Amino acid sequence: MVQLLCSNKVYEKLKRELSKYQIEIKQDSDLVLVEKGYDMPSEKLCVVFEAIDYMDVIRLLVSGVQEDLHLMNTLTGLSENKFAVIEPRDVLYLEAASDGIMAYTKSNRYSIKETLQYYENIWVVKGFMRINKSQLVNLLHVKEIIPWFNSRYVLRMDNNVELEVSKMFSKKLRITLKI
Structure with missing residues (x-):
């Protein structure tokens, strides 16, 4: 209240x-x-x-x-007609796509129900950060940060996927990581 x-x-x-x-x-x-x-x-x-x-x-x-709520500590994703309970530490990034919200781990991708805004709000304390309008990244799985043109960055993840940080979110990334 x-x-x-x-x-x-x-x-x-x-x-x-x-x-x-x-x-x-x-x-x-x-x-x-x-x-x-x-x-x-x-x-x-x-x-x-x-x-x-x-x-x-x-x-x-x-x-x-919601610090102690189970919902904050897991997510349920659907992959190949099977549900899986996934811990935030295993999620590399979340992405909004035309077919819905997807959670990517090192080995699989899962369709999830909630919005990016929802996970951005509850997982900020777990090291997740918005990097552009359609992606949230788990900073614990960023292997490299590559300076890019026009004050932007590219993040190379543990699985070698490269994600672009938009100019709008670059400043927040620099402040968060003190770069």
Whole structure:
């Protein structure tokens, strides 16, 4: 349960995202999400954020709320008409394609149900990072980072697949990995 102090536009976005994780919005909550520029209430725990970074606040809350949930620690994928339970550490990357969301391991690829946004939110604490509009990568399986033209990078994975980091996500990669 959280209280929101923010603009109407950000409020609607936060409300929609919080509802996905069954996090209630209540005015009397001890935890307050405060958009920068709004007054912080005294005697309450406040998380101040920039309006543009509202999804980071969601990730922070979700990682705390769901830290011990089994769902966060596994995913179920379908391959060759068989389901498999896969641990995040075994996933090299996730990709949105025309035939749905795919999870790639060293040995196989699996069709999965949830969205990239869902896994980006709950697996950020496990080292997963968005590298472009259709891919999340497990940084633990990156073998090489190759500087590319126009401030971009190519990531060579453990299975030698090369994934391109778009210019929009390159800065976040540099900051995350301190390169």
